[in-house]
Amino acid sequence: MSLALFNDLTRKKEPFIPIKEGQVTFYSCGPTVYDYFHVGNSRPFIVFDVLRRWLEHEGYHVTFVQNFTDIDDKMIHRAHKEGITVQELAERFIAEYNKDANALGIRKPDVSPRATEHIPEIIHTIERIIENGHAYVSDGDVYFDIQSWPKYGTLCKQNLEDLEAGARVEPGEKKKDPLDFALWKAEKPGEPSWPSPWGNGRPGWHIECSAMSSKYLGDNIDIHSGGVDLMFPHHENEAAQSEAASGTDKPFVNYWLHNGFLLIDNEKMSKSLGNFLTARAAIEKYPPLALRFFMLSAHYRSPINFTTDALEQSAAGVSRLRNSRSDLNFAAKTRTGKNESFDLKKFQNELDELHTKFSEAMNDDFNTAAAMGILFDVVYLINTTLKENDILPDEFFTLSKNALGEYDSILGVIGPDDSESEHDEESAEIENLIQERTNARKTKDFARSDEIRNMLKARGIVLEDTPQGTKWKREL
RNA sequence: GGCGGUAUAGCCAAGUGGUAAGGCAGAGGACUGCAAAUCCUUUACCCCCAGUUCGAAUCUGGGUGCCGCCUCCA
Incomplete structure (x- = not known):
């Protein structure tokens, strides 16, 4: 079975067929670097890191891009509050992001573009949208013209009337339609700004992803991922902008992937609700591997509930995995030898069978929960074999270590090997x-x-x- | 109000119509100086009602609960 992914564009699981054979262009929405990221934010970073690893394991050459949003309202407010520049704030929290991401075993993206380093690209993208007749200038602001874009609402499956009914209308706005959204915001006193054809200002929230995605991956990419809450308006707007800018009939993204929410006490964890725990605080309290294990123990589209219990259970699960490997290492040093009664072929077949199951699970919309179940089956197989045999041949140890190593290179839940130090x-x-x-x-x-x-x-x-x-x- | 998700053991959780993976915790046992780890044994009216079917956790219809999006949000 080959890889199938649940595509939010069609709300169906579809076979994954990349645009260019053997290659994957993958854009993942990254953090706004105004604060430490919280446990809920860490979910997409972890699960899509695993998807990226799986794609590579399957032989694809993956170009993985994840942005840093380093200019927006939250950045400006926070910088003011701290008495530092927006740029200083960004530098600080990009560094903090990298620390936490590294602790959680999240691999660095191939490209980590920052919005403020792509102002020319952003301006160029906006110019193309205007040229193509899908945006208008209004008193120094530039807005996307929703009415000119019939496809608007296709990703979130909403019709325009319903969206308009819920749209916020702020007094003094210079939009033609309440759903029109800003591509460029005119300069306000005390805020960072850049010169543009429409006067000084700064980019709107959504446009950076369009501009940077296009720059590094092209106008038509394979995968774009993020949390479900980004589906609307962020991704809907991104798609509209990108397609309006490219002016072709090719879709911006072939596969839209959205992770489900992380709840805490059965409520969404969010900074605005104030019920969040930063990833930094979480990994001071629980082993980082436990947090990673927790994220992968449910399917990425299901909601998961962050509780003390769940994290302790995850930590215990990680211990079981690590114990098996450390038992294996110890036995390799003390119990290696010839064993006529040990059926290596049978052992190998059993491992192969589990390997097939693991691949099937990962290929089924990267079902990490099922895949972890298989990993525990592997551990069980190794443990019982160790129990039943006093002496085991080299081949047994090689096969077992390779199996654990291979699975962990994808899931990253077993972690560093003590025996290496x-x-x-x-x-x-x-x-x-x-x-x-x-x-x-x-x-x-x-x-x-x-x-x-x-x-x-x-x-x-x-x-x-x-x-x-x-x-x-x-x-x- | 519109759109969507979800409901499986004490807890977490997978599940492609053919009488329920895996993990955690618990109980009993093996092993052990004690422990730890490991192994053996053990624990499920799959939210409710109706329907389709030889057969449904899985499909259909109707409920109910919980969560989310529609506004910054992973």
């Missing part, structure tokens, strides 16, 4: 203490034995006694 200074010290404890246990000095174990435990090092000796691992 086993030659550093701290490890040597730990090994010495373990040796001392082993000696104490031989002479039945359990007081000293437990003392050493507790001492290491306090440092986050957990000891486990096995028939092959004592193994250690770091706590999550």
Whole structure:
């Protein structure tokens, strides 16, 4: 089975067929860098990171672009409040974004364009829209002309009347239609501005994505993703702008993907509601891997509820995965050898079968929840095999490690391998203490034995006694 | 009001019409100096009502609950 994605444009699961064979152009809406991003914001970053990895795993050459919105009302207000420039604010929170994203195992995009570094492209895009007759200048502002765009509302499946009924009309606005939205906003005192054919001003919210997407990926791209709340108005507007600018009948985006919301206490987590937890605060409280596990434990389009319980359960799940790998590593050092009664072929077949299932799950609208179920099946297979055999051949360890490694290169929920750091200074010290404890246990000095174990435990090092000796691992 | 999502065990959650994956927690057991980990055993009237079907968690119709979008929002 090949990859199918649920396309919000058609509200159907469709086979994924890229524009250029073997290549994927993928634009993901990034953060407005006026603050730390919160746990809800982290969901699309994590789930679409996994989709990107999966596409690459399947052999596509992916160009992944995720923007930084570094100029808008929120940026301006926040910068004023902090007494710094908008640019300083952006620099600060782009750095903070990168820290948190890195901690959560989110890979860097191929391109991370910033709105303020693309003012010429934005202006050019607006000029094209005006030339094509879909925007008008009104007293220094430029608005998109909704009435000139019959397709408006196709993404969010709303007709114009219903949208107009709900549209906010602000006094003093210079729009022809309440649904018209700003492409360019005339300069206001004390706000950053750039010169343009329509006077000094700044870009509207939606236009940056159109301009930057087109610059780095072209006028017709494969995938565009973001949270469901961006479907309207942001993505609807983007599509209208981009298609109005390109002037071709090719759609801006072939596959629109939207992740479901993250709820906290059964309510949407949002900055405006004030019920948010920053990703920074969350990963101080819970292991980052647990947060990632949590995001991937449900299908990306389902809503998920952020609770202490759920995060603790996720952390326990991560531990199970990590334990299996650390048991595997330890056994590889202590229990490798010839074993005539072990049926390697059968083991390999079972792994292959699970591999097929994993691929099927990921190809089915990247169903990470099902895929993680398969990962646990793999862990179970490895654990029982380790249990049933005292000695196992090299091939078993190679196959098992490769399997876990491959799955984790996509999901990123098992995390770094402690055994890779086993030659550093701290490890040597730990090994010495373990040796001392082993000696104490031989002479039945359990007081000293437990003392050493507790001492290491306090440092986050957990000891486990096995028939092959004592193994250690770091706590999550 | 318009549009959309969702309802599966104590909790989280997958599920393509053929009597329910996986994880967490719990109980009992094996192993262990004690622990930890692991393994074995064990836990589901799939929101309600009606319908289609030989057969429905899955399809249809009607309810009900919860959530979201329609305004800045991942």
